[in-house]
Amino acid sequence: MTDTRLLFAPVASGLAGVERCILASADGQHPMLGEALRYVFDTRGKRLRPALVLLSGALGDYDEDRLILLASSLEVVHTASLVHDDTIDEAMTRRGITTLNSVWDRHTAIVTGDFLFAKSAELASKMNSVRIMRMLSETVMAMCSGEMRQHAATNNWEISVEEYLERIGAKTASLFAMCCAGAGVTTGQSEAHIEALYTYGFNVGLAFQIVDDILDFVADEVAIGKPAGNDLRHGTITLPAILFMQKLPHGAPLRQRLQHGEDSELAADLIRESGALAEAREFARRASSEAIQALAAFSGGEAKASLVEIAQYLPARSV
Amino acid sequence: MTDTRLLFAPVASGLAGVERCILASADGQHPMLGEALRYVFDTRGKRLRPALVLLSGALGDYDEDRLILLASSLEVVHTASLVHDDTIDEAMTRRGITTLNSVWDRHTAIVTGDFLFAKSAELASKMNSVRIMRMLSETVMAMCSGEMRQHAATNNWEISVEEYLERIGAKTASLFAMCCAGAGVTTGQSEAHIEALYTYGFNVGLAFQIVDDILDFVADEVAIGKPAGNDLRHGTITLPAILFMQKLPHGAPLRQRLQHGEDSELAADLIRESGALAEAREFARRASSEAIQALAAFSGGEAKASLVEIAQYLPARSV
Numbered sequence: 001m002t003d004t005r006l007l008f009a010p011v012a013s014g015l016a017g018v019e020r021c022i023l024a025s026a027d028g029q030h031p032m033l034g035e036a037l038r039y040v041f042d043t044r045g046k047r048l049r050p051a052l053v054l055l056s057g058a059l060g061d062y063d064e065d066r067l068i069l070l071a072s073s074l075e076v077v078h079t080a081s082l083v084h085d086d087t088i089d090e091a092m093t094r095r096g097i098t099t100l101n102s103v104w105d106r107h108t109a110i111v112t113g114d115f116l117f118a119k120s121a122e123l124a125s126k127m128n129s130v131r132i133m134r135m136l137s138e139t140v141m142a143m144c145s146g147e148m149r150q151h152a153a154t155n156n157w158e159i160s161v162e163e164y165l166e167r168i169g170a171k172t173a174s175l176f177a178m179c180c181a182g183a184g185v186t187t188g189q190s191e192a193h194i195e196a197l198y199t200y201g202f203n204v205g206l207a208f209q210i211v212d213d214i215l216d217f218v219a220d221e222v223a224i225g226k227p228a229g230n231d232l233r234h235g236t237i238t239l240p241a242i243l244f245m246q247k248l249p250h251g252a253p254l255r256q257r258l259q260h261g262e263d264s265e266l267a268a269d270l271i272r273e274s275g276a277l278a279e280a281r282e283f284a285r286r287a288s289s290e291a292i293q294a295l296a297a298f299s300g301g302e303a304k305a306s307l308v309e310i311a312q313y314l315p316a317r318s319v
Numbered sequence: 320m321t322d323t324r325l326l327f328a329p330v331a332s333g334l335a336g337v338e339r340c341i342l343a344s345a346d347g348q349h350p351m352l353g354e355a356l357r358y359v360f361d362t363r364g365k366r367l368r369p370a371l372v373l374l375s376g377a378l379g380d381y382d383e384d385r386l387i388l389l390a391s392s393l394e395v396v397h398t399a400s401l402v403h404d405d406t407i408d409e410a411m412t413r414r415g416i417t418t419l420n421s422v423w424d425r426h427t428a429i430v431t432g433d434f435l436f437a438k439s440a441e442l443a444s445k446m447n448s449v450r451i452m453r454m455l456s457e458t459v460m461a462m463c464s465g466e467m468r469q470h471a472a473t474n475n476w477e478i479s480v481e482e483y484l485e486r487i488g489a490k491t492a493s494l495f496a497m498c499c500a501g502a503g504v505t506t507g508q509s510e511a512h513i514e515a516l517y518t519y520g521f522n523v524g525l526a527f528q529i530v531d532d533i534l535d536f537v538a539d540e541v542a543i544g545k546p547a548g549n550d551l552r553h554g555t556i557t558l559p560a561i562l563f564m565q566k567l568p569h570g571a572p573l574r575q576r577l578q579h580g581e582d583s584e585l586a587a588d589l590i591r592e593s594g595a596l597a598e599a600r601e602f603a604r605r606a607s608s609e610a611i612q613a614l615a616a617f618s619g620g621e622a623k624a625s626l627v628e629i630a631q632y633l634p635a636r637s638v
Contacts, residue, residue, distance in 0.1 A: 030464050032471040084433060088426045107407045110429065111466045114403060117436050118459035125453035133452045134444035140437035145349050147430045152351040 004046055007309050010302045011054035014064050014071070018050045021072040025119050036100060036112045040079055043097045049179045050075050052204070052310070056180040056197050058303030060187025066127050070186055073123035073136065074179050080116035081143055083109055089234060131185055139178040146171025155235035157245055157258045161283075164239055165206065168213075173205030180204075196297040200307065203291035207314040210284040213238035214277050215318070217268060232264040239283060241267070243276040284315035323365055326628050329621045330373035333383050333390070337369045340391040344438050355419060355431045359398055362416045368498045369394050371523070371629070375499040375516050377622030379506025385446050389505055392442035392455065393498050399435035400462055400494075402428055408553060450504055458497040465490025474554035476564055476577045480602075483558055484525065487532075492524025499523075515616040519626065522610035526633045529603040532557035533596050534637070536587060551583040558602060560586070562595040603634035 008015060026037035050071035057067040085091075086099040087109040093099060101109035117140065124136050149167040153159050180201030184194035216231045217240055231238050244267075248255050254270075257263045271277070291311040298304050327334060345356035369390035376386040404410075405418040406428040412418060420428035436459065443455050468486040472478050499520030503513035535550045536559055550557050563586075567574050573589075576582045590596070610630040617623050 030467050030471065033464055033467040036467075081433075084429055088429055107470050108467070110403055110407055111463050111470065113433075114400075114436065115460055115463035115467075117433065118456050118463060121440055121456035122453065122460060125449055125456055128449050130444055130447050130449055130452070133449070134441065137437050137440035137444055141434055141441060144430050144434035144437060145352055148349050148352040148355075148427070148434075151426050151430065152349065 004048065004051070004310075004313075007306050007313065008047070008051040008055075010058060010306055011051060014054040014068055015047060015050060017064065017068040018047065018054075018071045018075065021068055021123070022075060025072075025076065025123070032108070033112065033115060036104060036108050037115070039103070040083055040100055040112065040116075043095055045075075045078070045095070047075065048208070048310075049078055049175065052176065052179040052201060052307075053183045055303045055306050055310075056183035056201070057187045059193070059197070059298050059301075059307075060184060060189040062187060066186050067183060069123050069127050070132065070182050071179070073120045074175065074182070076116050076120040076123065077136070077140060077143075078175060080113045080120065081147075083113040083116065085147075087113070127186065129185070132182055135178055135182055135185070139174050142170045142174040143172075146174070150236060153237065155237070155259075155261050157237055157241065157255070159237055159242060161239065161242055164237075164242055168206060168209040169202065172209040172212075173202045176205030176208065177201035193297055196294045199294040200291045200311070203287040203294070204311055204314060206287040207284040207291065207311070210239055210280055210287065211314060211317055214240060214280050214284075217272055217277060229265070229268045232268050235261065239280040240271050240276040243279045244271045244274050247274060247276075281315055288312060288315045323367065323370070323629075323632075326625050326632065327366070327370040327374075329377060329625055330370060333373040333387055334366060334369060336383065336387040337366065337373075337390045337394065340387055340442070341394060344391075344395065344442070351427070352431065352434060355423060355427050356434070358422070359402055359419055359431065359435075362414055364394075364397070364414070366394065367527070367629075368397055368494065371495065371498040371520060371626075372502045374622045374625050374629075375502035375520070376506045377620075378512070378516070378617050378626075379503060379508040381506060385505050386502060388442050388446050389451065389501050390498070392439045393494065393501070395435050395439040395442065396455070396459060396462075397494060399432045399439065400466075402432040402435065404466070406432070446505065448504070451501055454497055454501055454504070458493050461489045461493040462491075465493070469555060472556065474556070474578075474580050476556055476560065476574070478556055478561060480558065480561055483556075483561055487525060487528040488521065491528040491531075492521045495524030495527065496520035512616055515613045518613040519610045519630070522606040522613070523630055523633060525606040526603040526610065526630070529558055529599055529606065530633060530636055533559060533599050533603075536591055536596060548584070548587045551587050554580065558599040559590050559595040562598045563590045563593050566593060566595075600634060607631060607634045 022041055026034045026041065029037065053071035053074060054067055082094065083100055086094055087101040087106055090101065091099050092102045100112060121133065121136065124132055146167050150171060153163070153167070177198045178201070181194050181198035184197040213231065216238070217229065232241065245255070254263065258267055288311045292308055295304060295307055341360055345353045345360065348356065372390035372393060373386055376382070401413065402419055405413055406420040406425055409420065410418050411421045419431060440452065440455065443451055465486050469490060472482070472486070496517045497520070500513050500517035503516040532550065535557070536548065551560065564574070573582065577586055607630045611627055614623060614626060
């Protein structure tokens with residue numbers, strides 16, 4: 001397993017700044033809101049999105065203060081979406097830590113999520129760039145649209161790979177693309193380079209989400225902090241399930257039963273045994289290759305090397 | 320009863336533009352999201368906030384296209400907060416129409432609200448003003464903070480009038496203030512005039528919310544579209560209840576029982592009979608006077624006359 005801290009080494013000082021900036025968002029708020037904010041910020045993620053902002057910024061005219069604002073803003077958007085996702089799913093834990101909606105209540109979780117969306121806009125507004133603000137609002141709209149697509153496709157075992165990729169593109173990859181392209185805008189890069197960063201980020205986001213969906217089938221609760229098979233139990237049909245269905249004969253009785261929301265435990269076992277997980281990893285690897293190809297536009301250096309390594313690491317990751 | 324359409328007459332063409340702009344937000348979205356958006360936009364409110372934007376803008380260098388964007392953005396913020404409020408309260412109806420969370424489900428309602436918050440930022444970003452974007456994000460943060468204060472004070476019969484005013488100032492009046500001050504910024508008014516518009520909007524917002532809280536005690540479900548006594552049943556202690564408690568002797572047994580969440584139906588009857596509703600209207604009248612005073616800075620005209628009439632109308636309104 002690659003330690004992501006090594007990949008993030010070129011931007012360690014920026015990441016420390018992001019940490020301070022995010023935590024400061026909880027200061028000066030109503031005590032109950034401040035406590036809720038500190039609680040969700042403590043559920044620390046890998047900080048992959050802030051690292052992508054800073055590394056992409058290092059390919060241009062690196063301005064740490066403004067990149068820290070952008071990175072913090074986008075990590076706060078990510079946090080807001082997790083808080084609302086957990087509220088929707090009534091999830092009890094996230095990364096092994098009790099969720100806000102279960103330790104407090106739904107009311108607190110909805111309002112804290114709303115506050116975080118607004119806070120992300122406020123942080124971004126300090127960058128004094130209307131273009132960044134517009135990109136940010138379009139990204140959040142895309143994320144919501146992806147979430148709605150997922151909801152509309154609940155228990156739909158007949159969705160296509162294309163529909164799946166469109167959904168995760170909107171729900172997950174759009175934010176990764178925003179991290180990289182937003183950093184390009186912030187550091188005065190050319191439109192061609194901004195577009196290349198968008199393509200890199202979007203494909204890294206696809207690879208990330210595909211592997212996330214694979215890990216849902218294999219990882220145990222201790223390692224990823226949520227129970228395995230969570231997606232199927234919620235009726236969320238992801239790439240391994242779609243690839244498995246493509247192998248199943250049209251008239252197969254199991255196909256009928258799955259449509260009716262039955263046998264999802266059995267299906268999870270069959271999917272694991274079918275080779276669909278390995279096939280899904282191939283999709284992640286292809287996205288990763290496209291990400292790396294997009295970086296061809298940039299000359300070498302420490303930051304570019306880290307971006308390449310991140311793209312190489314994601315399809316293989318096991319946690 | 321004053322027909323608000325008369326008060327809004329000077330900006331009727333702008334209001335029609337706002338209607339078109341809001342409805343267009345549902346276009347081009349995923350079918351399920353588009354349907355949810357059209358559903359909530361159909362639950363048409365009084366459009367008081369857009370009217371305040373347009374009328375305040377008419378005091379400056381009136382630019383209808385940009386004011387329509389601002390007014391639409393702020394009405395969309397208002398709609399987003401209603402969708403999430405109803406989801407939190409598990410309300411079945413709003414203005415007599417079934418809520419999104421009850422006709423669809425909580426998942427759809429949370430995501431649609433999130434989308435609306437992002438859409439409001441996207442609409443505002445088209446105005447190309449970082450200052451407006453910052454004001455918008457600060458307003459939404461204030462609204463969330465007010466909602467959290469309300470949640471933290473659930474069933475707290477000992478809150479003070481000051482705490483109540485601070486809460487509704489954040490939850491409701493901050494958006495009214497943004498409507499008026501934002502229009503001032505958009506139409507190139509002086510800082511003194513922008514501040515006067517802020518004071519006007521904030522006080523109009525206070526008067527509006529105080530009367531809303533009074534009407535909760537007296538109005539019937541048919542007239543305001545939600546059952547009377549709704550607030551007390553949710554443990555939301557508003558101005559009439561606070562003023563009533565101030566009359567109740569310290570050792571009164573009822574005081575003890577209310578603290579324990581008992582006898583709220585009896586309390587509602589006693590509050591109606593105590594004169595607390597009339598006293599609360601006095602607070603609304605005082606806020607209205609302060610709003611009108613703030614307009615002294617502006618010379619006369621049709622728009623100013625409408626703003627004065629709106630402030631005069633609100634404390635007396637019965638629906």
